[in-house]
Amino acid sequence: MARTVKDAALENRTARQRLAVQKEPHWKMLDTGLALGYRRNQRCGSWLVRRWDDESRRYRKHQLPGQADDVQDADGEAVLSFSHAQTKARQWWQDEQRRAMGHEPAHRGAYLVSDAVRDYLAARERRGSKGVVRDRQQAETHILPSLGDADIRKLTARRLRAWHEGLTKEARRLRTGKGATSRNVLPLPEAGDTEAWRARRSTANRILTILKAALNHARHEGHVTGDDAWAAVKPFRAVDAAKLVYLTAEEAARLVNACPPDFRELVRGALLTGCRYGELATATVGDFNRDAGTVLVRESKGGKPRHVTLTDEGFAVFEALCAGRPSGDRVFLRADGKPWGKSHQQRPLKDALGRAGIDKAANFHALRHTHATLLAMAGTPMAVIAEQLGHADTRMTEKHYAHFAPSFVSETIRRNMPTLGIGGGSNVTPLSVRKVQGAGR
Known part of the structure; x- marks a missing residue:
């Protein structure tokens, strides 16, 4: 903490009353290039601060809020003593330095987890980041009720670990209609339901990621000096290996027909482009480029636009949908002529899967997985699939789809492993095979 400077002419009201009434303040140096000024008037004086600015080659001046304690006793806010004014002057210049570096002014007093989350999400909104609405909902549901009032300087690894573990034991909430006064919850999974517990730990890790990002942002902004508490809290291991759901080509055809x-x-559109639901729902006729055979995705999840390549089949679908329509129209519209909105896809997909006899827990995102999986099975390079899906690099693509691709290892094993004669046999002939044999008679 900077020491308090002494000055017999400014320290008390009696001494200041002997100063001349003048336009130019009476200055006292506080630090190199930083000075505190007192301007006396007929009734009550005021405090000013000035700092030498190397870039503009001149002094920058600022009048501190409040007044000097010439008439009233100082309270540190509205009425400032000489000591209070020195503290306010140094704070002002620290804030000016932070603004020059692109940071927000330093937070005075306790900086809470709720402050950190608010400032982090606001910073992401300014940058145009995706997923802010979803992350805010997660924070309001899972972070702020338990940790929102905690001073981030007093957080401990023990408390954060207990909160992280507790996320896995929270009752799962179901969607309720507008105006509902209570939330429906599901009971905890059975102890032996390993997949359900894996999913819960995976969700807890995602929420922990949001919290850590907010706290790291607070550290970067200077609201806290270290990250020992949250850096020591590790995510659950081996919980992100969810089984990827995709459709075979035959199942995809049945689904479309249903x-x-x-x-x-x-x-x-989803099966033939690999686009997300939101990307398709907002696609316009002008995004379809007939000459290049591509569809422009203006707002990908990563924030960058991308051009999706169409096969001949995909081109035919978009050509038919876009022919003769204004470029600003949405490509995909509901039967009532309105655009597809948020969550409009869930119920019709579930119904169509049932009519098609497809017993898979597939959501609309599974159609994107289907597009990528079928490309991988056909030997498409991972870099090409990553480009089509809009992944920043091949790491995510390889994680999900590399094991579907033909590889030197799998082909070599199948070619060289001898037949042991222990595979057994079966008298059951697949239905599809019997149909083919009967058709040839």
Whole structure:
């Protein structure tokens, strides 16, 4: 903490009353280039601060809020003593330095987890980051109720570990209709349901990531000096290996045929482009480039636009949907002519899967997985699939789809491993094979 400077002419009101009334303040140096000034008037004086600015080659001046304690006793806010004014002057210049570096002014007093989350999400909104709405909902549901009032300088690894573990034991909430006064919850999974507990730990890790990002942002902004508390809290291991759900080519065809006409076009678009639901729902006729055979995705998840390549089949679908329509129209519309909105895809997809006899827990994102998986099975390089899906690099692509691709290892093993004669046999002939044999008679 900077020492308090002494000055017999400014320290008390009696001494200041002997100073001349003048336009130029009476200055006292506090530090190199930083000075505190007192300007006396007929009734009550005021405090000013000035600092030499090397860039502009001149002094920068600022009048401190409040007044000097010439008439009233100092309270540190509205009425400032000489000592209070020195503290305010140094704070002002620290804030000016932070602004020059692109940071927010330093937070005075306790800086809470709720402050850190608020400032972090606001910074992401300014940058145009995706997923802010979802992360804010997660924070309001899982972080702020338990940790929002905690001073981040007093957080401990023990408390954060207990909170992280507790996330796995929270009752799962179901969606409720508008105006509902209570939330429906599901009971905890059975102890032996390993997949359900894996999913819960995976969700807890994602929420921990949001909290750590907010706290790291607070550290970067200078609200706290270290990250020992949250750096020591590690995510649950081996919980992100969820089974990837995709459809075979035959199942994809059955699904398309089972969809109502308006939803069928949306499903076709997903299967033939690998685009996310939101990307398709907001696609316009002008995004379809007939000459290049591509569809422009203006806002990818990563924030960058990308051009999705269409196969001949995909080109035919978009050509039919876009022909003769204004460039600003949405490509995919509901039967009532309105755009597809948030969550409009869930119920019709579930119904179509049932009609198609597809017993898989597939959501709309599984259609994106299907597109990428079928490309991988056909030997498409991971870099090409990553480009098509809009991944920043091949790491995510390889994590999900590399094991589907033909490889030197798998081909070599199948070619060289001798037959041991222990595979057994079966008298059951697959239905599809019997049909093919009967058709040839």
